[in-house]
Amino acid sequence: MNKLVGIDVGTSSLKVMVTNEKLEVLDTYRVDYGINQPFPHWAEQDPNRWWNAVCGSFQALNLDGCSITIGLSGQMHGLVAVDVYGQPVRPSIIWADNRSSEELQKILLHANKENVYNIWLGTLLPSLLWVKENEPEVYSKIDKVMLPKDYIRYKLTGEIATEHSDACGTGAYSFFTQNWDFDLLEKLGINPSLFPPIHRSTDIAGMLIPEVAHQLMISEQSKVAYGGSDHSMQLLGNSIFSKGILNCNIGTGSQISLTSKFHKNKRLEGLSIFSHAVGDLTNIVGTSLNGGSVLQWVKGLAGGTFSYTEFDRLAEGVSVGSNDLVFLPYLNGERNHPHAKGVFFGLTTSHTLAHLVRATMEGMIYGLRDILEDFKNSGLEYERVISSGGGTKSRVLLQMQADIFDCDIYVCDTKEQAAMGAAIIAGLSIGTFESLGSVEHLLKSKMKLMASPIKENVEEYRKGFELFRKVYNRNFREGIE
Numbered sequence: 001m002n003k004l005v006g007i008d009v010g011t012s013s014l015k016v017m018v019t020n021e022k023l024e025v026l027d028t029y030r031v032d033y034g035i036n037q038p039f040p041h042w043a044e045q046d047p048n049r050w051w052n053a054v055c056g057s058f059q060a061l062n063l064d065g066c067s068i069t070i071g072l073s074g075q076m077h078g079l080v081a082v083d084v085y086g087q088p089v090r091p092s093i094i095w096a097d098n099r100s101s102e103e104l105q106k107i108l109l110h111a112n113k114e115n116v117y118n119i120w121l122g123t124l125l126p127s128l129l130w131v132k133e134n135e136p137e138v139y140s141k142i143d144k145v146m147l148p149k150d151y152i153r154y155k156l157t158g159e160i161a162t163e164h165s166d167a168c169g170t171g172a173y174s175f176f177t178q179n180w181d182f183d184l185l186e187k188l189g190i191n192p193s194l195f196p197p198i199h200r201s202t203d204i205a206g207m208l209i210p211e212v213a214h215q216l217m218i219s220e221q222s223k224v225a226y227g228g229s230d231h232s233m234q235l236l237g238n239s240i241f242s243k244g245i246l247n248c249n250i251g252t253g254s255q256i257s258l259t260s261k262f263h264k265n266k267r268l269e270g271l272s273i274f275s276h277a278v279g280d281l282t283n284i285v286g287t288s289l290n291g292g293s294v295l296q297w298v299k300g301l302a303g304g305t306f307s308y309t310e311f312d313r314l315a316e317g318v319s320v321g322s323n324d325l326v327f328l329p330y331l332n333g334e335r336n337h338p339h340a341k342g343v344f345f346g347l348t349t350s351h352t353l354a355h356l357v358r359a360t361m362e363g364m365i366y367g368l369r370d371i372l373e374d375f376k377n378s379g380l381e382y383e384r385v386i387s388s389g390g391g392t393k394s395r396v397l398l399q400m401q402a403d404i405f406d407c408d409i410y411v412c413d414t415k416e417q418a419a420m421g422a423a424i425i426a427g428l429s430i431g432t433f434e435s436l437g438s439v440e441h442l443l444k445s446k447m448k449l450m451a452s453p454i455k456e457n458v459e460e461y462r463k464g465f466e467l468f469r470k471v472y473n474r475n476f477r478e479g480i481e
């Protein structure tokens with residue numbers, strides 16, 4: 001039986017999942033890493049750190065020389081720039097980076113107003129323009145640019161390329177032509193040859209480089225599929241292919257999304273539109289730059305002496321609404337409101353660390369509830385919410401989602417849904433699965449109901465959310481009331 005392997009280049013960690021053709025998880029491995037922030041608003045990672053994590057994972061998993069098919073998933077938007085020898089010319093500038101406001105303004109001036117671009121701080125194009133204008137010597141060495149997971153595919157196969165679900169989040173992609181926006185690149189004085197070919201996610205990129213196969217302890221006959229953005233892979237790993245199912249991901253950042261057959265040129269207030277990795281589908285996404293990273297920050301403040309399990313216990317020890325303490329989680333700003341900040345509102349001497357922890361968690365979920373308003377305002381209906389990402393490990397966060405969203409919360413018990421999505425892409429690329437229907441059939445039994453709304457909590461949180469919106473609007477969203 002063929003083994004399918006999904007590699008997810010996350011922001012906080014790299015995950016490798018091995019499944020069989022029935023999508024039963026045989027093994028998983030995770031390597032944690034951090035984000036380098038040499039200056040305020042900068043966020044960088046060394047691409048070789050990701051590659052070392054891949055090597056370490058395969059050595060730990062020991063696949064014993066067998067022939068496998070690999071699919072890739074990765075954090076979106078980041079710039080990886082390599083020279084003519086394929087060596088990174090500088091650390092990757094990742095999605096959480098906010099340094100390129102001047103460059104962003106310049107790009108928006110030239111962008112075709114009719115196009116849907118997905119251009120904001122931390123996407124590949126403004127980051128590349130920042131390098132061009134601030135590090136000309138480094139820029140002159142760039143031969144090709146790509147996204148984080150594309151670097152891993154390059155190290156595996158030697159081929160530099162990308163695919164549509166990630167290309168559409170670079171700011172340099174035209175939804176009209178489904179290709180790089182060569183006109184925009186020319187206006188910015190960027191050589192279009194820096195941008196690699198764009199393939200379909202389910203195409204096979206090629207075979208492994210023999211020495212790499214040896215290093216990873218797998219057969220040289222192993223194949224590598226192009227794969228897709230982590231976002232698309234989470235939707236796939238949760239078998240979300242039709243409307244009415246909402247994905248709520250709490251990773252380092254967080255996102256609410258659903259899949260639709262929407263026309264790709266349609267704009268929706270506050271929401272982004274990404275290409276799905278499979279079929280002619282579109283993902284409609286509301287993003288927050290403040291997901292699990294916010295809880296990580298509180299964990300750091302508490303001196304690192306508390307585990308997430310202890311945080312759950314602390315939070316469960318105080319009442320719903322954290323004794324009228326409301327937290328805005330915008331420590332990293334937001335894409336639509338870069339000047340937004342974190343706020344604890346309503347602090348008194350009666351509040352303890354447990355209240356602060358609970359209020360932080362509630363604030364993270366209020367932030368996602370706020371994104372849900374954009375879905376409702378755009379007339380996007382849903383019947384079911386599937387939760388994913390590292391946040392699913394917390395029973396408190398799951399119950400808060402049920403209470404604050406006022407709906408049942410399901411989780412796919414394969415865990416690491418983006419890595420699962422990447423394994424599915426591997427299976428689709430070699431014809432293990434004939435259609436998305438057969439994937440849906442295999443994953444159906446793995447979907448578990450994790451939390452249902454508790455009536456009194458729903459009411460308490462309705463009031464809490466009203467206060468949250470007031471504090472957010474009055475301080476950071478002028479004119480919104």
Ligand SMILES: Nc1ncnc2c1ncn2[C@@H]1O[C@H](COP(=O)(O)OP(=O)(O)O)[C@@H](O)[C@H]1O
Binds near residue numbers: 010308
């Ligand atoms: N037990 C837990 N309880 C609550 N949050 C958790 C727990 N374990 C991990 N997390 C959160 O999950 C986040 C990482 O999620 P993950 O999906 O792995 O992210 P990424 O794909 O960005 O690497 C961390 O920022 C952390 O705050």
Ligand SMILES: O=C(CO)[C@@H](O)[C@H](O)COP(=O)(O)O
Binds near residue numbers: 075231252254255
């Ligand atoms: O920024 C987006 C979507 O716009 C994310 O999809 C990033 O790729 C980061 O995801 P996490 O690592 O936070 O899960």
